[in-house]
Amino acid sequence: MKRFSLILFAISIAIIGKAQILVISDTDKSQDFEVPSTDKTPGGWNFNILSTNLLQNNNNCDNKWTPSLTSFYFGFIGGANQADDVSINMGQSYELGIDNILSAESHLSKGVMLSIGLGMGWRNHRMTNQKMFAKHDDGSITIEPYPAGANPKFSRIHTWGFVVPIKFSFRLGKLTNKRAGSHRFSIGPELYYTPHASLKTRYILDRKQKLKDNNLHFNKVTVGLQAECLINGDIGVYCKYNPFPVLDTDYAPKFSSITVGLTVSP
Numbered sequence: 001m002k003r004f005s006l007i008l009f010a011i012s013i014a015i016i017g018k019a020q021i022l023v024i025s026d027t028d029k030s031q032d033f034e035v036p037s038t039d040k041t042p043g044g045w046n047f048n049i050l051s052t053n054l055l056q057n058n059n060n061c062d063n064k065w066t067p068s069l070t071s072f073y074f075g076f077i078g079g080a081n082q083a084d085d086v087s088i089n090m091g092q093s094y095e096l097g098i099d100n101i102l103s104a105e106s107h108l109s110k111g112v113m114l115s116i117g118l119g120m121g122w123r124n125h126r127m128t129n130q131k132m133f134a135k136h137d138d139g140s141i142t143i144e145p146y147p148a149g150a151n152p153k154f155s156r157i158h159t160w161g162f163v164v165p166i167k168f169s170f171r172l173g174k175l176t177n178k179r180a181g182s183h184r185f186s187i188g189p190e191l192y193y194t195p196h197a198s199l200k201t202r203y204i205l206d207r208k209q210k211l212k213d214n215n216l217h218f219n220k221v222t223v224g225l226q227a228e229c230l231i232n233g234d235i236g237v238y239c240k241y242n243p244f245p246v247l248d249t250d251y252a253p254k255f256s257s258i259t260v261g262l263t264v265s266p
Contacts, residue, residue: 071099073238075261077125081243083253085143089128092154095259097121097163111171119163121192125246125257126156132201133157133252135213141252146203153202157246159218161194165226172229187227192242194220217248228263236263 075095079088103117127133132155134144146152169186197218201211224242240259247253 071263071265073097073099073261073263075238075240075259077123077257077259079125080241080256080258081245082255083143085131086253086255087127087129087131088125088255088257092126092128093124093156095121095123095261099163099165099263113167113169115165115167115169115186117165117167119165121161121163123159123257124156125158125255126154128152128154131155132203132211133199134201135199135211135216139215139217139251141199141216141247143253147205149205150209151204153204155201156199157216157218158198158200159194159246160196161192161220164191164193166190167226167228183232184230185228186230188225190224190226190240190242192222192224194218194222197247217251218246219244219248230263234265237261238263 073096076090077088077093077095078090079086079093082088097119098121099119100115100117101119103115105113105115107113130145130152131143132146132152134142136142165188167186167188169184172183172185196214197216199211199213199216201209203209222242222244224240224244226238226240228236228238230236238259238261240257242257245254245256247255
């Protein structure tokens, strides 16, 4: 087995310049690197890098790349700052994401840490009442009733994008075992870059009907706030609030999101 640490060289050059880098932990999931404190890098830095394993099959000698993920999260989305006709159903709206594919952290003081990462997230904002998102020829989206006699299933706005979380973490109590991690509370802003959004509506009228559109006017760059509480660094609960509208309000009704869910480190 051989291990390759992705873009470590680029990170060390971009962030810390010519600094000594020490490998302090090497596991199947990731590698941790330490930059000792110097005049040029006061306080030092620790890096956690997504690694890939090159596995060789002894039978056919095929090579397989297997990425290792730091953590993932799943939550339910509720509507916030909604226009009158918008009603996002939190029980039917969800987000799924991968946190900290790439991350860097610095210990500011005993029990306090600053970290920055890069992740990906998928979100579905669903309405399940008698109204649907309706896309028109001029590019606008309005909230309209379903056709007469229709049996509604859902009408949703789906988004996909990248997330850059910046977290201040605080240790709560002492380590409970020898594993890396402890009870922690973290809070901080998140930067969202959303390159894709789509609309889909399903209902039954004599037969199954599906309306879909991938050409929407939406906000690509937004900023939100996240708070998270972890137990032993393995599992926790989180809450996110993004006050910016999901869609461009020049073309669509206003609604933003608040999310509550679970985060797990594999």
